[in-house]
Amino acid sequence: xxxxxxxxxxxxxxxxxxxxxxxxxxxxxxxxxxxxxxxxxxxxxxxxxxxxxxxxxxxxxxxxxxxxxxxxxxxxxxxxxxxxxxxxxxxxxxxxxxxxxxxxxxxxxxxxxxxxxxxxxxxxxxxxxxxxxxxxxxxxxxxxxxxxxxxxxxxxxxxxxxxxxxxxxxxxxxxx
Numbered sequence: 001x002x003x004x005x006x007x008x009x010x011x012x013x014x015x016x017x018x019x020x021x022x023x024x025x026x027x028x029x030x031x032x033x034x035x036x037x038x039x040x041x042x043x044x045x046x047x048x049x050x051x052x053x054x055x056x057x058x059x060x061x062x063x064x065x066x067x068x069x070x071x072x073x074x075x076x077x078x079x080x081x082x083x084x085x086x087x088x089x090x091x092x093x094x095x096x097x098x099x100x101x102x103x104x105x106x107x108x109x110x111x112x113x114x115x116x117x118x119x120x121x122x123x124x125x126x127x128x129x130x131x132x133x134x135x136x137x138x139x140x141x142x143x144x145x146x147x148x149x150x151x152x153x154x155x156x157x158x159x160x161x162x163x164x165x166x167x168x169x170x171x172x173x174x175x176x
Contacts, residue, residue: 046071046110050071050106054066054067054068057109062095065091066088066091067125068086069085071084080113080115081114082117083103083118084118085118085120086125092120096120103116103118141173149169149173
């Protein structure tokens with residue numbers, strides 16, 4: 001038997017099918033998983049979701065003055081992390097009192113006990129950029145629909161309510 005035809009030591013120890021598949025092509029997800037898993041373990045996929053959904057989780061009153069900074073996992077556990085939150089000024093005391101509610105909302109969003117508690121870090125907050133919505137132009141109405149809308153709104157005296165109802169009426173009547 002020629003030297004090239006002899007099975008290697010490694011293939012002698014493994015069943016035939018496994019030895020042949022060792023050098024088979026693998027999907028990109030396998031290679032990327034090996035590369036990204038140390039980074040994701042360090043920073044956490046969960047953290048990205050929390051960052052993205054933070055305004056929804058804490059609500060409009062706390063979101064502008066708070067920002068999640070990092071997740072701190074206890075040992076090798078995959079759940080029960082401590083979320084470090086940067087908070088500005090007087091909101092620190094407010095968030096301290098609301099911490100159990102925030103933790104409950106985070107865990108409710110993910111469906112398991114992802115976060116066990118919060119650690120507050122008082123510091124200036126980087127403001128999120130908000131995109132301004134384009135100004136909406138009122139929907140054009142024909143003469144008959146405009147007259148009908150005007151007659152419906154004639155009894156409304158409050159200026160803001162009238163404007164809101166007119167906008168709603170224009171959008172509904174313009175679709176017909």
